[in-house]
Amino acid sequence: MRYVIDGYEPKRLFEIFEEISSIPRGSGNEKGIADYICSFAKDLGLFCLRDQNNNVFVRKNAGKGYENAPAFLLQGHTDMVCEKNAVTVHDFATDPIKLYVDGGFLKAKGTTLGADDGVAVAMMLALLESSEDMPTLECLFTVEEETSLKGAESFDYSVVTARKMINMDSEDEGVAVVSSAGGADVLLELLTDRIPCPDRPIRIKVTGLMGGHSGCDIHTCRQNANRLMGRILSRLYARKPFNLVSINGGNMKNAIARECVAEISVIDREIIENELDILRAELEAELCEEDKKLKIYLDKGRASQKMLTYKDTSSVISLLTLTPNGVFSMSPVFDRLVRTSCNCGVVETSEDSVRIWIKTRSSQNSEHEYLISVLRRFGTVFGARFELSGVYEAWDYVENSPLARDFLRIYSELFGELGITPRTEAIHAGLECGTIISRLGGCDAIAIGPNVYDIHSPDERLDLESFERFWKLVLALIRA
């Protein structure tokens, strides 16, 4: 194989990264990379276990001087996000990622690079191969982190003996993540009666909002289009009752909804125009800068449809306006960190029901359960069916983690002259750590990584010098 990275140490780490980049590994397509890891471990004569989902676990016994040291678990995911530029011709199922180096960064030609989380895969393999003495090393390579956390959820952890873990799915040098949020999807479904619609409905469209990630951006002032539509409908209904024909908004549970469309019937267009004019003026003063492109406009709806009764229309409006949405509580430990939140991400209308999807997140499992029970109770009030799915655990913050302390000390010792002050951080997004730690029944853990920018996009790039430092850091942490 011809390598494009040159001049970075240890050479094998960078070579392995290039080798795995030639193996297609989009989420759900991890067989090839699992084959590669297993044959790699077999060549080294190491204990290797692969489950039916292509999760792989490899163990290397302690080296000289580390016979009595506790074992260390290293972990990362083998799948990657497959995104490419519109003009790029690339088949993620079969084609290798085309790498090139540009000004100290490793990049891919027109596609995602897969440093998220190829960095972890390369690190673990290079450490397993390394002749440096170290404690017993247990390496867990999981599948489908980017889509469902199925790998971390399904793995049988009885084989793991370590209770110290470094997850390598973070992208910020100098930062150790010490807590992440758990999550769930809540569905509230209101079964609705339908009656014939005597006129052509009027369509109301909300568009132009900024939106964002339902975890990382939930604390911002950005409006949720579904909620805003609830406000519009509530206002109109107070003036004069009407019949809802349909409502559809947002397309991802984990994104703040940017658009919502509702069709309503048997109401004067003039009343709507008047009320919207007043509301637009109010919003002008309320909206944050990012949402200033908001547009609310009217259109003609589809003819000969069926509509909801007044009662069901009123219930849908209540559900939309009253559903908990946004920040539920803030962390008492971390400054400006959201602890628990929910996002009314998707609203959809079917033949006989209106469904509202809510993404919940929390870094504290008990409060998460409480929020879910609040939503269940809320649904009961309106006779809505409640369904819970996609639950994954939070990684609770633990004070005085020895590993976090080692990280802060060792990073400063090794790279103090760089002027970066290492720190710990909690995030309001999900990591596999929550699932793994709870399955292990507790484990001292941190999530770290080298600098990788613009992940999940074709601009993804890996800082090669940072990756070099990451090797030194992880090796020192393991040997500490």
Ligand SMILES: [Zn+2]
């Ligand atoms: Zn990742």
